[in-house]
Amino acid sequence: MWGADSAANELVEGSSVMTQGLIDGWTFMMRYVIPVVVFGIVMGYVFGIL
Amino acid sequence: MEATSADREQWGSRIGFVLAAAGSAIGLGNIWRFPYLAGEGGGGAFVLIYLLCVVLIGMPYLYAELSLGRNSQRNPVGAIKSITGGGSAWILVGGFCVLAGFVILSYYSVVAGWAVGYAVKDIIAPTMGFQEFAASPGMVIALLGVFLLLTFLVVVGGVEEGIERWAKILLPILLVLILLIIFRAVTLDGALEGLTFYLVPDFSAITFDLVIAALGQAFFTLSLGMGAMITYGSYLPKREDIAISGAYVVVFNTLIALMAGLMIFPAIFAMGADPEAGPALVFVVLPKVFAQMPLGGLVSVLFFLLLSIAALTSSISLLEVVVSYFVDEQQWSRQKSVWLIGGVVFLMAIPSALSQGASGAFSDMSYLFGESGLFGQNNFLGILDYLIGTAGCGGPTLPPTSWWRGAVS
Numbered sequence: 001m002w003g004a005d006s007a008a009n010e011l012v013e014g015s016s017v018m019t020q021g022l023i024d025g026w027t028f029m030m031r032y033v034i035p036v037v038v039f040g041i042v043m044g045y046v047f048g049i050l
Numbered sequence: 051m052e053a054t055s056a057d058r059e060q061w062g063s064r065i066g067f068v069l070a071a072a073g074s075a076i077g078l079g080n081i082w083r084f085p086y087l088a089g090e091g092g093g094g095a096f097v098l099i100y101l102l103c104v105v106l107i108g109m110p111y112l113y114a115e116l117s118l119g120r121n122s123q124r125n126p127v128g129a130i131k132s133i134t135g136g137g138s139a140w141i142l143v144g145g146f147c148v149l150a151g152f153v154i155l156s157y158y159s160v161v162a163g164w165a166v167g168y169a170v171k172d173i174i175a176p177t178m179g180f181q182e183f184a185a186s187p188g189m190v191i192a193l194l195g196v197f198l199l200l201t202f203l204v205v206v207g208g209v210e211e212g213i214e215r216w217a218k219i220l221l222p223i224l225l226v227l228i229l230l231i232i233f234r235a236v237t238l239d240g241a242l243e244g245l246t247f248y249l250v251p252d253f254s255a256i257t258f259d260l261v262i263a264a265l266g267q268a269f270f271t272l273s274l275g276m277g278a279m280i281t282y283g284s285y286l287p288k289r290e291d292i293a294i295s296g297a298y299v300v301v302f303n304t305l306i307a308l309m310a311g312l313m314i315f316p317a318i319f320a321m322g323a324d325p326e327a328g329p330a331l332v333f334v335v336l337p338k339v340f341a342q343m344p345l346g347g348l349v350s351v352l353f354f355l356l357l358s359i360a361a362l363t364s365s366i367s368l369l370e371v372v373v374s375y376f377v378d379e380q381q382w383s384r385q386k387s388v389w390l391i392g393g394v395v396f397l398m399a400i401p402s403a404l405s406q407g408a409s410g411a412f413s414d415m416s417y418l419f420g421e422s423g424l425f426g427q428n429n430f431l432g433i434l435d436y437l438i439g440t441a442g443c444g445g446p447t448l449p450p451t452s453w454w455r456g457a458v459s
Contacts, residue, residue, distance in 0.1 A: 002133030007114050010118075010121045014287075015293055016291055019291060023293070026113055037107055
């Protein structure tokens, strides 16, 4: 299944040495933080908090 | 037979992609909503939280969409089909992106048409107030048609010769217009008060709601969650550094939003208008502010011209999402896709254009939804905006949810 690792691999292609050092951080955000935030926003709307 | 990746158009240069993607992200909302939220939310304190949200949430999300697009070389539906192998319910997500682009364009272009009209208002309707202007059927439909035609002419040119070429022309013009208006605004007597309101951090104004607003602004301001960046990413060559290009898009988008505040607040404070007029600011309050200031007529024309350009660069990406779907998945030619889809969008936009007083049937739909309306909305445009902006897949990306609504109520 295509996921954060695949996105990270795609990010590495064409990237410079400088950005390669940051890709792990962005991959972490893609894998853990964004799903939590999106889920939180959806639930926020569902339960009328947002 | 589906078009192969080898046939796919590509951006001709990094700067072309960055300007096109930034143009997609910079919309009507950047010019009004960001400075408004910043002014209301403690100025620099809000900007700081917004920047954190952009870096921590917005950028990784942007990278995810761009990566997905470049990896699949497809539109949002095709991209999800390619990574799931087809037959997955996730394809619906891509389908919603295409549908959202289509529906949003139908009413966004109405509001953009108003901006076009206000840029030439001294010629076409010098004495009209906003209510009368928005309720003039011939005028709003003609302006809608002009705006959509401009959008179609850019998109029909293709990725490099149409979207990229025009982004390289329009974005620098947008930047120059903003700088001109900032210069006029900050040189007005009393401008300093506006700058203080906008820029001096006031951490006591930070509330939970404001953090959510900053997160929302960061999340949606980059045209995320509606397929535009998947589509634009699909035209990126493999040699392109997505991280660097994406960072440029974020920086440019944020810079324009910050500059918008520098042009709006000094003028509002100098002219004694209410900085928290919010939604009514653009079409009601600002024209009054411009009318009072020296060289105000010229500033008004420049402001609504830049608003029109900002709207145009966003509508281009909305249409491109839909067009890329029909080109990739239905094997239509770009010309056929643009003119056929464009024609349908225009027809769909007419009820929205007539819904601000020009037609009773679309302006007050209580005969269908009762006095309380559907989601509290009783006109066609308001209902569509609520459905897409608040409840739907597009998110409050474009006119961040109903920012214009107060202007017409």
